[in-house]
Amino acid sequence: MSDNADADREALCRRCGACCHEKVRFGGQVVITDIACEFLDAKTNLCTVYPERFQRQPRCSSADRSAEVNGLPGDCPYVAGRVGYRAPVHLADHPEYERAINTLYPERAKTRRGGSEHA
Ligand code: SF4
Ligand code: SF4
Numbered sequence: 759m760s761d762n763a764d765a766d767r768e769a770l771c772r773r774c775g776a777c778c779h780e781k782v783r784f785g786g787q788v789v790i791t792d793i794a795c796e797f798l799d800a801k802t803n804l805c806t807v808y809p810e811r812f813q814r815q816p817r818c819s820s821a822d823r824s825a826e827v828n829g830l831p832g833d834c835p836y837v838a839g840r841v842g843y844r845a846p847v848h849l850a851d852h853p854e855y856e857r858a859i860n861t862l863y864p865e866r867a868k869t870r871r872g873g874s875e876h877a
Contacts, residue, residue, distance in 0.1 A: 775803035788846035
């Protein structure tokens with residue numbers, strides 16, 4: 759792909775930051791948690807290590823790869839028009855996953871002890 763084509767494709771991103779949060783699969787359903795990648799700038803939703811993101815963050819994956827594993831939200835431009843795409847849900851909208859996710863991420867459970875608010 760040319761540099762221009764790369765730039766055009768990258769410009770599609772709305773910078774919602776959803777794909778830069780930990781995701782957990784429960785059967786066929788992927789849940790996007792509120793646990794952000796350590797390299798995500800919370801104010802801008804931009805990656806602070808973008809040029810070397812795949813080296814710095816082993817769990818980081820391309821938009822294409824994320825789409826293949828249902829890791830991009832349904833309103834992400836990179837999955838627009840994908841037939842049969844099963845979009846992930848956000849943990850904030852599905853508190854029934856809280857307990858299981860806190861078991862997987864004990865540090866999260868500690869920071870949210872006494873409440874169920876989301877960052
Ligand atoms: S989910 Fe899509 S629109 Fe949101 S930051 Fe990721 S690539 Fe960009
Ligand atoms: S390293 Fe990857 S997952 Fe982490 S903020 Fe950058 S693009 Fe997002």
